[in-house]
Amino acid sequence: MTKGDISASGAPGLEAHFDSSASSDLGVKSFPCGTRDGGSFPMSLRHPVVCIVGPTASGKTDVAQAVALRIGASVVSADSMQIYRGMDIGTGKIAAADRRVEHFGLDICEPGQPYSAALFQDYARSCFASLDAEGNRSVLAGGTGLYVRAAIDDYRFPRGEQVENPVRSHYAQVLEEQGAQALWRILEARDPESAALIHPNNTRRVIRAFEMMELEGTTYARQHEGFSHMAQFVPACFFGLAVDPDVLNDRIERRVERMVSDGLVDEVVALRAAGFEDALTAREAIGYKEIVSALEGECSLEEGIEQIKTATRRYAKRQRTWWRKDSRVRWIDANDGDVERMADEILSLLDAESLQRG
Numbered sequence: 001m002t003k004g005d006i007s008a009s010g011a012p013g014l015e016a017h018f019d020s021s022a023s024s025d026l027g028v029k030s031f032p033c034g035t036r037d038g039g040s041f042p043m044s045l046r047h048p049v050v051c052i053v054g055p056t057a058s059g060k061t062d063v064a065q066a067v068a069l070r071i072g073a074s075v076v077s078a079d080s081m082q083i084y085r086g087m088d089i090g091t092g093k094i095a096a097a098d099r100r101v102e103h104f105g106l107d108i109c110e111p112g113q114p115y116s117a118a119l120f121q122d123y124a125r126s127c128f129a130s131l132d133a134e135g136n137r138s139v140l141a142g143g144t145g146l147y148v149r150a151a152i153d154d155y156r157f158p159r160g161e162q163v164e165n166p167v168r169s170h171y172a173q174v175l176e177e178q179g180a181q182a183l184w185r186i187l188e189a190r191d192p193e194s195a196a197l198i199h200p201n202n203t204r205r206v207i208r209a210f211e212m213m214e215l216e217g218t219t220y221a222r223q224h225e226g227f228s229h230m231a232q233f234v235p236a237c238f239f240g241l242a243v244d245p246d247v248l249n250d251r252i253e254r255r256v257e258r259m260v261s262d263g264l265v266d267e268v269v270a271l272r273a274a275g276f277e278d279a280l281t282a283r284e285a286i287g288y289k290e291i292v293s294a295l296e297g298e299c300s301l302e303e304g305i306e307q308i309k310t311a312t313r314r315y316a317k318r319q320r321t322w323w324r325k326d327s328r329v330r331w332i333d334a335n336d337g338d339v340e341r342m343a344d345e346i347l348s349l350l351d352a353e354s355l356q357r358g
Contacts, residue, residue: 043125
């Protein structure tokens with residue numbers, strides 16, 4: 001299977017591999033690889049997906065590839081920014097020359113093109129099903145927690161969520177005319193519990209909260225509460241790379257400096273010239289929006305680089321918090337950065353029978 005065989009929104013014939021309406025009473029706990037109490041998951045795979053998660057700069061990309069090499073797997077990237085073509089240096093995307101196994105989830109669409117966890121769910125499950133049908137395994141490398149959970153857990157997205165609708169159009173216009181803070185204030189007045197969970201600058205999520213209220217009869221807060229107890233849909237094992245905060249902060253410092261020396265500024269200049277300014281200044285685009293600010297004279301380049309480091313450290317802290325709450329994750333000490341040792345440890349923890357099936 002090649003990247004061209006799977007579209008960004010999923011592959012035809014996927015329904016044959018799983019029934020999205022199947023019932024599930026699976027709890028989120030420490031699962032053996034692939035099954036719970038001898039049962040099966042709604043999506044049937046011969047080999048469970050190996051999920052490698054953790055904060056940015058923990059080594060997920062390299063460890064995922066090392067594990068994939070050992071078990072004859074392909075890597076599916078679950079990073080909400082690495083999906084964009086041309087956004088390479090600032091997202092820490094593995095270079096094409098360094099890919100020793102086939103990678104999916106990279107360069108799916110143009111910067112600024114609408115994409116979401118709902119689309120990624122279809123895409124990732126298409127990858128899992130197609131690879132498994134060919135006798136191959138999948139390693140899911142997760143930097144974006146929501147993308148990993150959407151791919152693996154029984155998260156039900158509304159039909160047609162990606163299609164433009166009057167509610168979304170209305171609040172997008174409010175955003176354009178009144179700004180992010182005013183839009184968030186409207187949400188706070190109508191649904192304070194949901195507003196408390198969403199940053200005012202995360203306008204996409206704020207608008208989504210309005211859609212949930214007005215189109216689905218629920219709230220973001222209610223959905224958020226249920227998400228932590230979501231049943232598991234895809235057979236999978238979870239391994240997390242644990243790095244002490246001081247060690248991780250030092251890695252982030254060096255990582256950002258390396259990105260700059262590798263040409264991050266030139267990458268931003270080229271993307272702006274190609275018309276992707278809005279994508280680069282989105283709240284999620286850490287490493288890009290700060291350089292844009294420097295190029296526009298809002299701060300010096302040195303100040304922009306420091307802002308990238310600060311924002312990345314905060315993001316890494318949120319990632320650690322996200323995964324520490326998931327009891328399925330078995331943690332691997334990643335302080336020494338020894339990729340082969342971490343891969344060895346993950347393989348030793350994997351269920352031997354599930355690895356040898358087929």
